Amino acid sequence: METRPPKLFAGRSNLPLAKKIVDCLGVELGDSDIKQFSDGEIFVKYNENIRGIDVFLIQSTNSSSDNLLELLIMIDAAKRASAKRISAVIPYFGYARQDRKDQSRVSISAKLVANLLTTAGADRVLTMEMHATQIQGFFDIPLDHMYAAKIFSEYFIEKNIQNPVVCAPDIGGIRRARAYAKRLQAPIAMIDKRRPKQNVAEVMHVIGNVEGKNVILFDDICDTAGTLVAGARYLHDIGAKKIYAGCTHPVLSGDAIQRIEDSPIAELVVTDTIYLPESKRIDKIKILSVADTFGKAIMRTHNEESISSLFDPMD
Secondary structure, three states: OOOOOOEEEEOOOOHHHHHHHHHHHOOOOOOEEEEEOOOOOEEEEEOOOOOOOEEEEEOOOOOOOHHHHHHHHHHHHHHHOOOOEEEEEEOOOOOOOOOOOOOOOOOOHHHHHHHHHHHHOOOEEEEEOOOOHHHHHHOOOOEEEEOOHHHHHHHHHHHOOOOEEEEEOOHHHHHHHHHHHHHHOOOEEEEEEEEEEOOEEEEEEEEOOOOOOEEEEEEEEEOOOHHHHHHHHHHHHOOOOEEEEEEEEEOOOOOHHHHHHHOOEEEEEEEOOOOOOHHHOOOOEEEEOOHHHHHHHHHHHHOOOOOHHHOOOOO
């Protein structure tokens, strides 16, 4: 029996990335209506038959929370339309930073979101660089967890930065920094950071030699840019030459753009897992696309082929 082609639909959180993904695959986005009533309730309707079809729903779940709710409703609508399999393609997995109970009376929202996706009817999830790899264990359905390491590494290798040092912005990023240092054949350093309260970072000191070096900071999420900017300023003050930064998910909330503009960071390289509006596209920010990676993952998933070569894990 001939395999029926998959159908890809997109939520409204990152339509430009969804269009790039289908362009990579040489197909069209599926026809759907997504709108909100005057009271804010979200309405989803598929305008074509998806009964017995392998369906992929592309939606990042960055703020606002409507993006997550929209994805859940998309999944529910596809389930009720008798889709054969529903894959949630989530380039940026929101709420991943709340992945453990590190203080009293708080939610483990990453687990909550995993439960919501499963209950809504998702059969599998494709995502990129969640804040903590152990979140994969929160799911009772298959999850494919990809990385942007190859995309970043190729970009910085092509830049041919002289005398580079790869620096972790905090102790949690040491594994990531070690992986990039291996790819870029560069030494490694680490910033010893303290966080007295949420979205506030204080640099204590740097482990490793950065004086007279060109430093590349790597992180998974850039939210307020407090960690990156505080680290960059400290590195600059102790003699780092030129400072670059790479970040997979450009949340860039609050005063992040102004902080980056005023910082010693020469260039911040991000991916398009989150749509960056024109108002945030300053000259210091370079955007790389993950469309090809997700496009290959979608087709290999549909064809029941291995996608392990796309994981490019941080080891």
